[in-house]
Amino acid sequence: MKGVQLKNVLVSGCIAYAIGVAAFLTSFFIPVMSNPEHQANVVLAFAIIPAAIVGATYYLKRDQGTSGIVLGIGMFLTTMLLDALITVPFFVIPQGGDHISFFADPGFWGIALLYIAAVIIYVKSKRKSAWAKK
Numbered sequence: 001m002k003g004v005q006l007k008n009v010l011v012s013g014c015i016a017y018a019i020g021v022a023a024f025l026t027s028f029f030i031p032v033m034s035n036p037e038h039q040a041n042v043v044l045a046f047a048i049i050p051a052a053i054v055g056a057t058y059y060l061k062r063d064q065g066t067s068g069i070v071l072g073i074g075m076f077l078t079t080m081l082l083d084a085l086i087t088v089p090f091f092v093i094p095q096g097g098d099h100i101s102f103f104a105d106p107g108f109w110g111i112a113l114l115y116i117a118a119v120i121i122y123v124k125s126k127r128k129s130a131w132a133k134k
Helices: 008-026 036-060 068-095 101-104 106-133
Strands: none
Touching: 008 036, 008 068, 036 068, 036 106, 068 101, 068 106, 101 106
């Protein structure tokens, strides 16, 4: 396994973060459920899978050697940092929340596991399809 290309991990995480935040915020404009916060989290849970795949695709075009778990954790740490620097101050705190309530929410960690698992599965599937072509 080669070393991780940090710049590409950061860009991949930023791509996934942007897609996730866009889906989360857009869901507030299309009321379907009575609880808009819950609706936004459900939308995010569904959107995080393609977001993670798009970010991982960006990374894999530049580096095929990194393991899926390392890439998934690196991308998640990037999005977590962006959540701490952007999401919480601009979207959570004005609504009465704080960093602790945001990061202590079990839903956050459930989505995090889903995110990392999506990257791992995607990387494995890309490697298996590349191996099958040989």
